[in-house]
Amino acid sequence: xxxxIQYFARLRDEVGRAGxxxxxxxxxxxxxxxxxxxxxxxxxPRLMVAIxxxxxxxxxxxxxxxxxxxxxxxxxx
Amino acid sequence: MAVRLFSEPxxxxxxxxxxxxxxxxxxxxxxxVFVGRMRDxxxxxxxxxxxxxxxxxxxxxxxxxxxxEAEARWPVDACEVAHRVGAVNPSETLVxxxxxxxxxxxxxxxxxxILERVKHEAPFWKRERLVDGSERWVETNxxxx
Numbered sequence: 465x466x467x468x469i470q471y472f473a474r475l476r477d478e479v480g481r482a483g484x485x486x487x488x489x490x491x492x493x494x495x496x497x498x499x500x501x502x503x504x505x506x507x508x509p510r511l512m513v514a515i516x517x518x519x520x521x522x523x524x525x526x527x528x529x530x531x532x533x534x535x536x537x538x539x540x541x
Numbered sequence: 542m543a544v545r546l547f548s549e550p551x552x553x554x555x556x557x558x559x560x561x562x563x564x565x566x567x568x569x570x571x572x573x574v575f576v577g578r579m580r581d582x583x584x585x586x587x588x589x590x591x592x593x594x595x596x597x598x599x600x601x602x603x604x605x606x607x608x609x610e611a612e613a614r615w616p617v618d619a620c621e622v623a624h625r626v627g628a629v630n631p632s633e634t635l636v637x638x639x640x641x642x643x644x645x646x647x648x649x650x651x652x653x654x655i656l657e658r659v660k661h662e663a664p665f666w667k668r669e670r671l672v673d674g675s676e677r678w679v680e681t682n683x684x685x686x
Binding site (some may be wrong): 470472473474477512514516517519533535536537538539541 | 566577579592593594595596598599602603636656660661662663664665666667668678679680681682
């Protein structure tokens with residue numbers, strides 16, 4: 465089982481790819497942990513996160529098999 | 542409740558008329574409609590075009606959640622939400638929110654609430670193309686703008 469990660473909009477440009485996939489390390493418990501594990505840096509300001517296509521928070525727990533998305537503030541409408 | 546995404550231009554008034562054919566209009570005294578179109582200017586710059594990115598799956602789910610929560614909060618009888626995705630040209634419709642109710646206040650307030658939540662919660666992102674060919678991401682939807 466892996467966690468699949470997607471990046472959207474400006475964040476995808478900055479990361480340089482559309483997504484990642486990783487087995488959940490024992491040190492990763494939350495979406496914020498996952499960001500730090502993947503990018504070796506703290507989450508950027510105003511980062512939004514969704515887990516399994518629902519809005520979540522950086523302190524929301526993540527589990528193997530989850531679909532996690534990171535994105536900047538939304539600008540629709 | 543109907544939520545739709547369009548990758549091509551759509552006529553918001555045709556969607557309203559189409560929906561009204563199946564509604565008991567004799568019981569619905571109020572219809573509140575918001576149509577948002579693409580401007581050709583933003584932040585003092587001329588904008589030639591827009592690309593609307595979305596998160597397939599989550600975007601539809603969020604729009605449905607926003608409408609269901611509005612239907613639970615106000616006595617409304619029908620809601621129609623449509624949103625463009627992909628490449629958009631100035632003057633084309635970006636978003637339609639239409640709400641039918643027996644009474645005006647429910648229709649008006651639910652329509653306004655749905656629109657604000659679409660702008661601040663549904664996963665869409667705008668990238669503008671300027672006249673010099675450069676592109677920029679729209680950073681934020683400010684309240685009331």
